[in-house]
Amino acid sequence: MKWVYVNQPSAYIRKYELTEDGNTKLVIKFNLDQQTVRISSEENHRLFFIGKTGLWHNKTILKNEYGVEIGRLAIDKVHGTGIIEMEGKRYNYTIQNGSELVIFENSVSAPFAVCDMTEAPSFTSLSATKYSNEEYACFLLGICWYLFPLTPAEQTEYIPTTIA
Template identity: 80%
Template sequence: MKWVYVNQPSVYIRKYQLTEGDNTKLVIKYNLDQQSVRISSEENHRLFFIDKTGLWHNKTILKNEYGVEIGRLAIDKVHGTGIIEIEGKKYHYTLQNNSQLVIFEHTITNPLAVCDMAEAPSFASLSANKYSNEEYACFLLGICWYLFPLTAAEQLEFSGATVA
């Protein structure tokens, strides 16, 4: 899998495609102005919001289109590692060789996903903080949404609805 940057006519929107071979698995559109991300696949389309919190705005919170918190993101840019907790499940990630985003549950030797980031713009300049925490959240949310789709009951639970 790899993330590919797609030219977007608006300066406020960054569009990326998650591709596998010649197939586009999903598209994310990150709106810098609204701090939102639209994730689309052939079957589903979702809208998420990315909030910053904490004393120095160092925590990232992910919310669904209804404003319900679905996850959190912790980033250590110095070491290129972090944790994404999404819908009650925790995953670790690391950036290897400044060109691969690796997601794993318990050990890096057994990754859940490895995404090539070479075709995302200036990804090699991670040490210069090219991407914001919000953009990392978009990439990670997109991968998790693609790899671990929710069941119908989980979708109801995290949308704030009650199951009768």
């Protein structure tokens, strides 16, 4: 898998495609101004909000389109590692060789996914400090959403019901 940057006419929107074997699996559009990410696949289209929390705003919160928190992201940019919690599950990630985003549960030698990031940014080389926390959140949210889709029962659990 790899993330590919797609040029957008707007300076405030960054568009990336998650491709595998030449096929586009997922498209994310990150709105810098509104701090939102739209994720689209053939079957689904979702909107997520990205916020900050923590004493120094060092943690990122992910909320669905209803404002319900679905995950958190902690980033150690110095070491290029971090943790993402999604729907009660915890995953680790790291940047390896300056160009690969690796997501794993317990051991980096048994990853869930390895994504090539060389074509993701609009600049030529990947550094842990080149992406904002929000962009990391977009990439990780997209990969987790693609790899670990919610079951129909889990999806209905997060849809608010109307109160009469």
